[in-house]
Amino acid sequence: MEVTLTRMLYVAPVVIIASYGALWIAAHAGGGRTATHTLWQSLTLAEITVALLLRGRKPVGALAGILGAYLIFQLPWLTLPPMLFALLTVAAARDRRTVAFAAAAVTAVIAAVPLLQGDRASSAGYSLSILAAAGAVIATGICARARMDGAAGTSRSWRLVAGALGT
Numbered sequence: 001m002e003v004t005l006t007r008m009l010y011v012a013p014v015v016i017i018a019s020y021g022a023l024w025i026a027a028h029a030g031g032g033r034t035a036t037h038t039l040w041q042s043l044t045l046a047e048i049t050v051a052l053l054l055r056g057r058k059p060v061g062a063l064a065g066i067l068g069a070y071l072i073f074q075l076p077w078l079t080l081p082p083m084l085f086a087l088l089t090v091a092a093a094r095d096r097r098t099v100a101f102a103a104a105a106v107t108a109v110i111a112a113v114p115l116l117q118g119d120r121a122s123s124a125g126y127s128l129s130i131l132a133a134a135g136a137v138i139a140t141g142i143c144a145r146a147r148m149d150g151a152a153g154t155s156r157s158w159r160l161v162a163g164a165l166g167t
Contacts, residue, residue, distance in 0.1 A: 006163030013164065014052045017082050021045040024078050044073050048082045056166030059089045063102055067109045074113055080130065084137045091141020092148070093167040099138060106134050141165075 025041045047069055055062040063086040070079040083106070090102045110130050148162050 009164040018049045044069050055089045059093045062086045088137045088141045089165050091138045092145045092165045
């Protein structure tokens with residue numbers, strides 16, 4: 001397998017997110033009786049890493065896997081960065097209808113997690129900030145797709161962006 005700049009850019013965000021996740025797990029290991037066990041955190045990180053590595057072929061499937069981990073394990077500081085990156089990939093790679101469904105799914109999951117945790121009112125600002133970040137990511141992905149499809153799409157920098165996003 002030949003190592004190219006495009007492949008390196010495709011893998012680089014995954015390495016950064018996986019490194020962040022490993023550091024997060026190491027910093028929060030042994031958090032007490034109510035903390036999520038380190039094994040579940042590690043399995044969540046492994047699932048997220050595999051999903052992000054497969055995002056070029058199945059961006060919606062990668063997002064669905066990460067949303068499932070976000071919803072089931074309720075580890076937002078571990079699953080939020082990969083969820084936003086997978087959403088960026090969907091917004092840059094798929095049509096508007098798919099992006100709208102992905103945005104609705106992300107919104108539903110973000111709204112459901114505080115309700116599942118029992119925090120109805122105290123996390124409204126937290127949920128709104130995550131929703132704002134998701135909206136910004138979707139807008140960025142749509143703009144990147146428009147630039148890649150337009151006249152500037154033939155430039156080397158936009159080809160590298162497309163390679164990094166897996167489109």
